[in-house]
Amino acid sequence: PLNRQAIERLMHYYYCIQEEFINLNSDCPVLSSSQLAKHLALDDSQVRKDMAAIGVKGHRHVGFDANEVVDKIRQSLGFTQNYPAVLLGAGRLGGALAAYEGFNTFGLDIVALFDADQRKIGLSISGHIIQPLEQLEPVIKRNHIHLGILTVPSETAQELTDRLIKAGIQVLWNFSPARLSVPDNIFIRHEHLFVGLGQLSYYIKKINNP
Amino acid sequence: PLNRQAIERLMHYYYCIQEEFINLNSDCPVLSSSQLAKHLALDDSQVRKDMAAIGVKGHRHVGFDANEVVDKIRQSLGFTQNYPAVLLGAGRLGGALAAYEGFNTFGLDIVALFDADQRKIGLSISGHIIQPLEQLEPVIKRNHIHLGILTVPSETAQELTDRLIKAGIQVLWNFSPARLSVPDNIFIRHEHLFVGLGQLSYYIKKINNP
Ligand SMILES: NC(=O)c1ccc[n+]([C@@H]2O[C@H](COP(=O)([O-])OP(=O)(O)OC[C@H]3O[C@@H](n4cnc5c(N)ncnc54)[C@H](O)[C@@H]3O)[C@@H](O)[C@H]2O)c1
Ligand SMILES: NC(=O)c1ccc[n+]([C@@H]2O[C@H](COP(=O)([O-])OP(=O)(O)OC[C@H]3O[C@@H](n4cnc5c(N)ncnc54)[C@H](O)[C@@H]3O)[C@@H](O)[C@H]2O)c1
Incomplete structure (x- = not known):
């Protein structure tokens, strides 16, 4: 492995x-x-x-x-399979991920977007209709979904994680800053864009202190 | 080093x-x-x-x-310094980066947002007013900015990169899929969120083929 x-x-x-x-x-x-x-x-x-x-x-x-x-x-790495995902939090970051075409060649297929903001329900991002959270469990079961993507504010991330796991999700891609607690059989990847700042800041420091 | x-x-x-x-x-x-x-x-x-x-x-x-x-x-890595940056492309991804508070502790200070869409000029994201591109060079010179963040569509990325370098930018954080050509003294970090899919896809493959 x-x-x-x-x-x-x-x-x-x-x-x-x-x-x-x-x-x-x-x-x-x-x-x-x-x-x-x-x-x-x-x-x-x-x-x-x-x-x-x-x-x-x-x-x-x-x-x-x-x-x-x-x-x-x-x-x-399994890019030849096609794995469907649900995305929770169709805001700025969630919208950018849903619209990004670069993910398709890696097998990722975002099949449904969910949001708690009633004003967003029914709107579409790149062909995906934003659905209310009541539809979450039926969509996960119908499409045998393993992957949940979290682009929600910190304070809602844990309760949504618990709900996803209960519905059968086993893999999470978390963009929120929240530290999530999950059972051992669940795999989480936390995405922290600040990791890129290591190189950028180091290089700028060298420019300022030659 | x-x-x-x-x-x-x-x-x-x-x-x-x-x-x-x-x-x-x-x-x-x-x-x-x-x-x-x-x-x-x-x-x-x-x-x-x-x-x-x-x-x-x-x-x-x-x-x-x-x-x-x-x-x-x-x-x-230079997180104790404070380095100002300009962000080009105040769309979904750009807006999410401008609003994200997690960058402050790493010294990054996004001081100005720019966009080509006249409908966005004057709107504000987390206290940053979106400015027209005519203001780009004066803002870079006035604030001694070294870092440019690109969250624009591919087809505009190269021309904006050339313009940033001409204005004195030496470090670029590129989120667009475009492959940028720059002189040797310019440092670019390409951010590809698909890197995270390696782990996620591999784990899902294991679930599907125990
Ligand atoms: N990891 C990183 O480097 C990084 C970078 C930028 C943003 N972020 C994080 O990503 C998240 C999203 O940022 P954004 O700029 O897109 O914010 P945003 O406010 O634009 O989007 C958040 C969305 O979540 C929705 N939402 C809120 N509560 C919900 C709930 N209970 N169920 C479903 N949807 C709900 C909101 O209605 C909104 O549409 C934030 O947690 C932010 O901190 C992380
Ligand atoms: N690296 C990754 O993993 C990743 C993930 C998601 C999106 N992206 C990329 O990030 C970029 C932005 O995505 P998005 O979803 O925010 O798109 P978007 O359409 O919401 O935002 C793009 C913004 O750029 C502006 N723009 C267009 N031409 C411009 C110009 N010449 N000068 C200044 N601004 C200009 C538009 O008006 C718009 O506001 C795209 O290139 C997308 O492919 C990359």
């Missing part, structure tokens, strides 16, 4: 190959582990270990086939 | 300590490198190396002082 660090590395390889390698070479893009390692400031041996873990065989002195690496990452 | 990987690790320690350790122990929270390593699936030796790099001295058989680690990370 893959741990959190390995999954993050695979995502970085995926993104790096899509951006750097496949776009540049039209026919058969080949890349070496040292190219990927250098690009992501990793050890060469870590890249080779990761490739072996997902079943990519490199050719000695030649390297890896970029398209094969992308395919194997997509298979290992 | 710290490379991208090291900065990401420091951010994970920071978040982990804030969430797991400081909240739980009221008086003097102490943690060991193996506690942090286990929590983040890293090697013990990597944690100790990182602590040494930011000047945190651990006490043999006791561990690190959690408050000291947080302070040293804040200093190393």
